Every structure is written in structure tokens, then in C-alpha cells.
Amino acid sequence: MRLPPLQLLPAFDAAARHLSFSKAARELHLTTSAISQQIKQLEAQLGMPLFRRLTRRVELTEAGHEFALVAAKTLGAYRSGHAAFVQKFARAQLRLSMTPLIANEFVIPRIQDFQSAHPELSLSIESSMDLVDFDQEPIDAAVRVGAGQWPGLEAWLLCECVAVALAAPSLLAAQPIRRIDDLVHHTLIRRRQEQFGWADLARLMQMPGVSGRNELLVDSDLAALNAAQRGQGVTLSFLPAGVAPSVLWPEDQLRAVMPPFKTSLKAWFVFRPNDAKADLLREVFAWICEQIAPSRDTDS
Known part of the structure; x- marks a missing residue:
């Protein structure tokens, strides 16, 4: 007796479990007619009926019951074997979310x-x-x-953060900034959502406020940096403590207008406790720490 094609087994297995060609069709995203045709081909190959076609239902014959066990065992072995294969040879995947600055300036350029x-x-x-x-x-x-406190989550410290005021060289050539009061002659760039802005800088320096000639409101850190590079104003940005601004932005694009300001904010690597991927996360955490370490200051 010739061995029937394996591609006929899923249709028979589903129909045998449901005792319905239409339900098998829905499970396999096929038409009822396609299920019926595949089962007829299987019966022709085996040379015996596997179902009794009744008025509104189907029943397995004695041979159908026996072959249903064969089909289920065969497909089960294939599924478990495939799962073991994937686990052994497929690349593990990690999906990470990062602040734009760390992602675009430290991680993505060195991801290779x-x-x-x-x-x-x-x-x-x-x-x-x-x-x-x-x-x-x-x-x-x-x-x-x-x-670093997010309820129900684990957080590993990446680095402390400093705030740095940045402006384009052309802007500084036209109107130098030698002290914070000189900002009154410039446009201050702000972000719609920010954890540290000009008001926070004023409190840090124990000043009533930081005034500019006017303000430019943008949507993100990257938009603020782009505006500053075009000479549209002065922006505040976060940096890992100890990393010089010139590491990220050539001095012909952006310059720090005064020394960095130490803040209470820190960057954290946050994840679920007892995560099954904990060993992989530890590898990634260690690598990101290396990328934002001050020792990278000499990198080109």
C-alpha cells in the first residue's frame, strides 16, 4: 500500500477531531470543499473510507478511528520536533525601548x-x-x-546624568554666551515633555528663573538638537556624566555654552523581575554600559 502524502493529514486530523468538515475548514482557513477533496484523496490512497457521510454530520469508521491516531501522532511529533529545532537554532530576540538620545547617539551607531x-x-x-x-x-x-523606582519592575543603574546647554557655533559667534545671564539674548528651545528644562536649571542654580529673548517649543529631544544645530536657539540636553559633548556632536555643529550641570536624574535599564531572558538582558545591559562610559570620549 502506497504511503499517502503528508499534506493530506492536517485536513483529516482536524475533521476527525471536530467530526465536521466545516469546522475543520475554519480551523485551517480553507473551504469546506477543499477539506472534503483532501479527505477523498486520502481515502483513495488508503483504499477505504475514513468517514461515514450522514445527512447533517459525519462519523469516523473503524478504520477512521485507527488512522486518526496515526495522524495525530505524526503531526504531534512534527510540531514538537519543529519547536525543539527552533529553540536550538533560531536567534533569540530582544525588543528594547530607549530614550532617543541614548538610542541614536550611543547604541544604534555601534549596534553592529x-x-x-x-x-x-x-x-x-x-x-x-x-x-x-x-x-x-x-x-x-x-x-x-x-x-529608578518603578513599582513591580527591576531597574539597574546605567549612569548618572548631567545637563548641558548647546548652541551652534554661528549663533555663539554672533552673540557669545559667557555666563547664564547672556541667555537673555537668545531663543531658549523647550520640549513639550521634558524631565529637565530651563526652570529646573534655574532651581539647580538657585536662581528665580532663566530668561531668554523668546522660546521655541518642539516635540522631542532630537527636534531640539536639530533646531539648535540650525542656529535657531539654545537647547538643554542630557548626557551621561563624564561624557564630553564633543564625543557626540562635532564642535562645528554644536558647542557646550558652559560646563555641564550635575542633576539628580539617572539613566536606568528597566525590565520585569525574574524574566526568562535575564541572562540575555544582563549581556545587553553590560554592553550598553560600555557604550556610555566616559572612556568612550576618545572614540571617533
Whole structure:
């Protein structure tokens, strides 16, 4: 007796479990007619009926019951074997969410280094300032700036953060900034959502406020940096403590207008406690720490 084609087994298996060609069709996203045709081909190959076609239902014959066990065992072995194969050979994936500055200036430009050292691991990077709902979003870890206390989550310290005021060289050539009072002659760039802005800088310096000639409101850190590079004003940005601005922005594009200001904010690597991917997350955490370390100041 010739061995029937394996591609006929899923239709028979589904119909045998449901005792319905139409339900089998819905499960396999096929038409009822296609299910019926495949089962007829299988019966022709075996040379015996597997179903009794009654008025409004079908029943398995004795041979159908026996072959249903064969089909279920065969398909079960294939599914479990495929799962074991994927677990052994498929690349593990980690989906990370990061603040735009850390993602675009520290991680993404050097991601090839990580992937070369870890060919078994695939990283997906999302750039966002929004808080991550780990219960609702398929994110494995997030890099965020804050106090490090997020209920129900574990947070590893990446670095302390400083604030730096940046402006284009052309802007500074036209109107130098030698002290903070000189900002009154410039446009101050602000972000719609910011954890540290000009008002926070004023409190840090124990001043009633920081005044500018006017303000420019933008949507993100990257938009603020782009506006500053075009000479449209002065912006505040976060940096890991000890990292010089010239590491990220050539001095012909942006310059620090005064020394960095120490803040109470820190960058954290946040993830679910007891995560099944904890060992992989530890590898990624250690690598990100290396990228934002002050020792990278001499990198080109």
C-alpha cells in the first residue's frame, strides 16, 4: 500500500477531531470543499473510507478511528520536533525601548559591534520617551531617565546624568554666551515633555528663573538638537556624566555654552523581575554600559 502524502493529514486530523468538515475548514482557513477533496484523496490512497457521510454530520469508521491516531501522532511529533529545532537554532530576540538620545547617539551607531559579538541574539531598538507598560507591550527592557523606582519592575543603574546647554557655533559667534545671564539674548528651545528644562536649571542654580529673548517649543529631544544645530536657539540636553559633548556632536555643529550641570536624574535599564531572558538582558545591559562610559570620549 502506497504511503499517502503528508499534506493530506492536517485536513483529516482536524475533521476527525471536530467530526465536521466545516469546522475543520475554519480551523485551517480553507473551504469546506477543499477539506472534503483532501479527505477523498486520502481515502483513495488508503483504499477505504475514513468517514461515514450522514445527512447533517459525519462519523469516523473503524478504520477512521485507527488512522486518526496515526495522524495525530505524526503531526504531534512534527510540531514538537519543529519547536525543539527552533529553540536550538533560531536567534533569540530582544525588543528594547530607549530614550532617543541614548538610542541614536550611543547604541544604534555601534549596534553592529554587538551583533558581531553576539550572532545568536537579535536586537530590536525602539526610540521613545513614553513609559512602557510591560503588561501590555511586547518590550523586554527599557532605558529610561528617572529616580529608578518603578513599582513591580527591576531597574539597574546605567549612569548618572548631567545637563548641558548647546548652541551652534554661528549663533555663539554672533552673540557669545559667557555666563547664564547672556541667555537673555537668545531663543531658549523647550520640549513639550521634558524631565529637565530651563526652570529646573534655574532651581539647580538657585536662581528665580532663566530668561531668554523668546522660546521655541518642539516635540522631542532630537527636534531640539536639530533646531539648535540650525542656529535657531539654545537647547538643554542630557548626557551621561563624564561624557564630553564633543564625543557626540562635532564642535562645528554644536558647542557646550558652559560646563555641564550635575542633576539628580539617572539613566536606568528597566525590565520585569525574574524574566526568562535575564541572562540575555544582563549581556545587553553590560554592553550598553560600555557604550556610555566616559572612556568612550576618545572614540571617533
